[in-house]
Amino acid sequence: MPSTKELRARIKSVSNTAKVTGAMQLIAASKMRRAQQNVLMGKKYAETIQSLLSNLSSSVDLEKVNIPLLETREVKNKLMILITPDRGLAGALVGNVNRKSLDVIQSSNEKYSVLSVGRKGFRFLNSRDQEIVDQIEVPDKPEIADTLNISDFAIEGFLEGKWDQVDLVYSEFINTTSQIPKVQTVLPISNSEEIESSTSDYIYEPSDYEVLIELTPKYVRSQIYQSILEAFASEHSARMVAMQNATDNANELIGELTLDLNKARQETITAELLDLIGGISALEGK
Amino acid sequence: MAENLNVNIVSPSGEVYSGEAISVQVPGSLGQMTILPKHAAILSSLSKGTITVNTPHGENTDFVIESGFIENVNDSLTIIIENILEN
Numbered sequence: 001m002p003s004t005k006e007l008r009a010r011i012k013s014v015s016n017t018a019k020v021t022g023a024m025q026l027i028a029a030s031k032m033r034r035a036q037q038n039v040l041m042g043k044k045y046a047e048t049i050q051s052l053l054s055n056l057s058s059s060v061d062l063e064k065v066n067i068p069l070l071e072t073r074e075v076k077n078k079l080m081i082l083i084t085p086d087r088g089l090a091g092a093l094v095g096n097v098n099r100k101s102l103d104v105i106q107s108s109n110e111k112y113s114v115l116s117v118g119r120k121g122f123r124f125l126n127s128r129d130q131e132i133v134d135q136i137e138v139p140d141k142p143e144i145a146d147t148l149n150i151s152d153f154a155i156e157g158f159l160e161g162k163w164d165q166v167d168l169v170y171s172e173f174i175n176t177t178s179q180i181p182k183v184q185t186v187l188p189i190s191n192s193e194e195i196e197s198s199t200s201d202y203i204y205e206p207s208d209y210e211v212l213i214e215l216t217p218k219y220v221r222s223q224i225y226q227s228i229l230e231a232f233a234s235e236h237s238a239r240m241v242a243m244q245n246a247t248d249n250a251n252e253l254i255g256e257l258t259l260d261l262n263k264a265r266q267e268t269i270t271a272e273l274l275d276l277i278g279g280i281s282a283l284e285g286k
Numbered sequence: 287m288a289e290n291l292n293v294n295i296v297s298p299s300g301e302v303y304s305g306e307a308i309s310v311q312v313p314g315s316l317g318q319m320t321i322l323p324k325h326a327a328i329l330s331s332l333s334k335g336t337i338t339v340n341t342p343h344g345e346n347t348d349f350v351i352e353s354g355f356i357e358n359v360n361d362s363l364t365i366i367i368e369n370i371l372e373n
Contacts, residue, residue: 041300048296048366052329052357144298144368205316205330214331215355218368225298 004268007261011254018250024089025243032176032236034141039173039229046226053189053219056212059202065209068159069216072188079133079154079163080104080114081186083170083228084121085235086137091242093171093179093234098124100181101169105130113163117150117228142232144225151221158187170227171234177241179234186223189216289323290342291358295349295365302370303339303347310363311338312356327359337365 002010062070082101088094098121105112105125116122116135125132134153138146154166166187171179204211293310295303310321313335321328332354339347354367 038299042298044301045296045298045366048364049355052355052366055329055357201327203326203328203330205314205328208329210315211329211331211355214353218355221368222298 002260002264004261004264007257007264011257011261014250014253014257018247018254021243021246021250025240025247028236028240028243031140032233032240035229035233035236036173036176038141039226039233042222042226042229046222049215049219049222053212053215055202056204056208056215059204059208060212067209067212067216069155069187069220070189073164075110075164077163078108078110078112078165078167079157080112081150081154081166081168081224082114082116082118082121082125083168083231084116084118084124085231086119088120089242090235090239091245093238094120096179097121097169097171097181100183101125102128102130104167104169104183110165115150115153118231138228140232142225142228144221147225147228148221150228151217151224154187154224155217155220164188168224168227170231171238173230173233173237176237179238184223184227186220189219289361291321291323292362293339293365294363295337295339295367297367297370302349302367305339305341307339307341307363309340310365311336311340312365313337313351314356321356321358321363323361325358325361329355329357331355332365332367 057070060067080101082097084094084097101114101121102125105114113131113133114121114125116125116132117138119135119137122132122135136150136153138150157163158166165185168182168184168186170182170184172182173179202208290306290308291310293303293305293307294301308323312319312321312330313333315331315333318335319330332351334352335350337349337351339349341347349367350371351367352369352371354365357364
């Protein structure tokens with residue numbers, strides 16, 4: 001049994017840890033609320049632009065005209081945009097996303113170039129000799145303007161033929177306790193989600209074709225922006241939960257240690273009492 | 287009294303404007319245009335300029351934009367813009 005002094009020192013160190021994780025939990029919780037809010041705010045825009053796109057692509061005869069970003073061509077090279085947090089301490093989140101990206105790269109027949117958004121993914125793939133074309137960092141409270149360099153990089157490379165497909169890998173935000181690594185193809189824009197809309201009597205200005213040409217890059221930008229928002233919401237939620245667990249564990253440990261401390265303290269008191277009684281009875285026996 | 291337009295202006299950082307309007311002026315890519323209630327269904331791209339929303343209370347709200355799109359179906363008018371330069 002450790003001495004009371006040792007136990008006191010351990011309790012102190014564990015409660016310091018609990019203080020730190022508790023503070024991190026609070027910070028993550030406030031960042032999480034804002035990030036979740038941003039996801040919701042961005043959703044409306046993403047959905048509207050998506051419905052405009054499906055409206056237009058059902059109006060334009062895609063067989064006759066060429067919309068570069070909708071063009072499906074033989075895939076030789078792919079670009080992966082890997083979105084990860086800059087920092088750890090977020091439970092299994094970082095590992096899950098990184099592992100997913102490695103899975104995708106290894107199971108693909110075509111060569112992947114990687115654009116890394118966030119430091120964690122960069123370090124992970126860099127240490128595995130994966131070619132990383134660029135690493136971009138996004139501020140904590142991203143506006144769409146902060147992400148345009150990413151989308152423009154992807155779009156330009158696609159148009160120049162550097163890659164024939166662009167995939168996003170990020171952790172999809174389901175709710176505070178659940179985030180799932182997700183792979184999503186953003187380029188070429190897939191037309192599978194065609195919604196039947198009443199497109200019959202629309203006036204298109206300047207023309208449906210020209211509006212579509214202008215809309216497609218905006219759509220890709222909004223998709224990439226929205227995934228970055230989701231990645232942030234996932235990161236802060238995962239960190240909040242991880243820190244909450246750490247704080248709970250620390251508090252539990254403090255409870256156990258306090259119990260041990262009390263036991264140890266009682267034992268010393270008992271021993272002292274026994275000593276005293278022994279001494280008294282020795283005196284009386286004289 | 288004619289019915290009003292139901293206007294939603296949406297940007298990636300959230301809803302910028304939501305409410306009723308008597309008319310809305312937008313910088314269409316083919317020139318400035320005004321949308322009134324019962325306008326035909328239209329989908330147009332917008333160029334750089336100012337959107338003016340005229341509310342039923344006689345107020346005007348202006349938004350300066352770089353580019354965007356407008357869709358109007360059955361007096362429900364949606365404008366999406368990537369960013370607002372000035373409010």
